[in-house]
Amino acid sequence: MPGPILIFDSGVGGLSVVAELRRQLPGAALAYACDNAMLPYGTRPDAWLVARILAVCEAAVAASGCAALVVACNTASTLALDALRDRLAVPVVGTVPAIKPAARLSRSRHIGLLATTATVGRPYTERLIREFASDCRVSRVAADGLVAEAERHVSGDAVDEAAIRAALAPLWQVPTLDTVVLGCTHFPLLRDALAAASPWPVTLVDSSAAIARRTGQVVSDPDPRRGLDPSLATAPDARLARALARFQFAEPRLLPLG
Ligand code: DGL
Numbered sequence: 001m002p003g004p005i006l007i008f009d010s011g012v013g014g015l016s017v018v019a020e021l022r023r024q025l026p027g028a029a030l031a032y033a034c035d036n037a038m039l040p041y042g043t044r045p046d047a048w049l050v051a052r053i054l055a056v057c058e059a060a061v062a063a064s065g066c067a068a069l070v071v072a073c074n075t076a077s078t079l080a081l082d083a084l085r086d087r088l089a090v091p092v093v094g095t096v097p098a099i100k101p102a103a104r105l106s107r108s109r110h111i112g113l114l115a116t117t118a119t120v121g122r123p124y125t126e127r128l129i130r131e132f133a134s135d136c137r138v139s140r141v142a143a144d145g146l147v148a149e150a151e152r153h154v155s156g157d158a159v160d161e162a163a164i165r166a167a168l169a170p171l172w173q174v175p176t177l178d179t180v181v182l183g184c185t186h187f188p189l190l191r192d193a194l195a196a197a198s199p200w201p202v203t204l205v206d207s208s209a210a211i212a213r214r215t216g217q218v219v220s221d222p223d224p225r226r227g228l229d230p231s232l233a234t235a236p237d238a239r240l241a242r243a244l245a246r247f248q249f250a251e252p253r254l255l256p257l258g
Contacts, residue, residue: 002223004029004230005215006066008057010041011147012154012243013185014072017095019247020208021070021215028222030229032249033060037235040147041075042116042184049118053080054087059257060232061088068219070211071095072185075116078124091218097125097183098207103133105203110137110176112202114168115183117142125183139177143167143184150186154246155239159193168197175200182206 005021007014011034018030035041035056041049053076061069068091071077071084077094084092097119102111111133119125120140129138146167153159171177180202182188188206195204216222231244233252241251 002067002219002221003065004031004223005068005070005219006031006033006060006064007070007072008033008060008076009073009185010035010075011039011151011186012189012240013147013150014070015154015243015247016185016188016206017070017072017208017211020212024209024212025216025222027224028219029225031064031066032229032231032244033064033233033255034240035234036237036240039151040116040144041073042118042144042147044118046079046118049076050080050083054083055257056234056255057084058087059255061090063232063255064230066090067223068093068215070215072211074119074183074185078119078122093211093215093218095185095207095211097128097181098205098210099125099128099181100132101210102179102181102205103136105205106136106179108176108178109135110139110174110178112171112177112180113138113140113183114143114146114171114180114187115140116144116147119183137174137176139171139174141168141170143187146190147184147186150189151239151243153193154189154243156242159190161193161197164190164193164197168194172199177202179203179205
């Protein structure tokens, strides 16, 4: 019997991918792992982050007995996908900013990239832009504050509209922008608030549908659901437990790191 599909993120961002996985693979057993002890990832140094992501993912894959790992984190994927694939025996599906679909959708050829400081500056992101959006103006905005905002919102708090407006403000300097890439998995969890804070209508694009499709190809015979999906975390956290429960995951178990 194959194991569950394991979704990994620094925090609750992977839940935006869970919603799409449940829609596309309704019978599949899922498990969720997050490194909430070290959240946020987006402002941490690369070398530290690679070692940490390998350690947490290795432990979570072993603890869950998963059939595949979905790295539902742009900050982790744009840095550590190759290292994870070298280290782990299960297939690994990554999440990278949806530059390609955004460039296809933009009529004005001016797109925004809203992501963490790390993702905005990564060579991987640079390559995506060069390869798929070379004829577009790309306004890159680091919005690390929105990660904490999404964490609070998913556990039940109202959004701070002023904080969201302030985080988005650098996007609106040139009025031709018509498409915004949500290049951090936390941000689709704030989609309604982001749309409401936009001074003119823009298309918000994320990677979750493509990730769920790719996961379905990788796990052609998903494990059927057997009750409440398990979850793993690196620190006890009542807010996180509330957010996970809203997405039908059990109270997180502490993940032992070797
Ligand atoms: N959800 C993560 C991403 O997609 C990062 C959040 C963080 O900074 O930890 O980039």
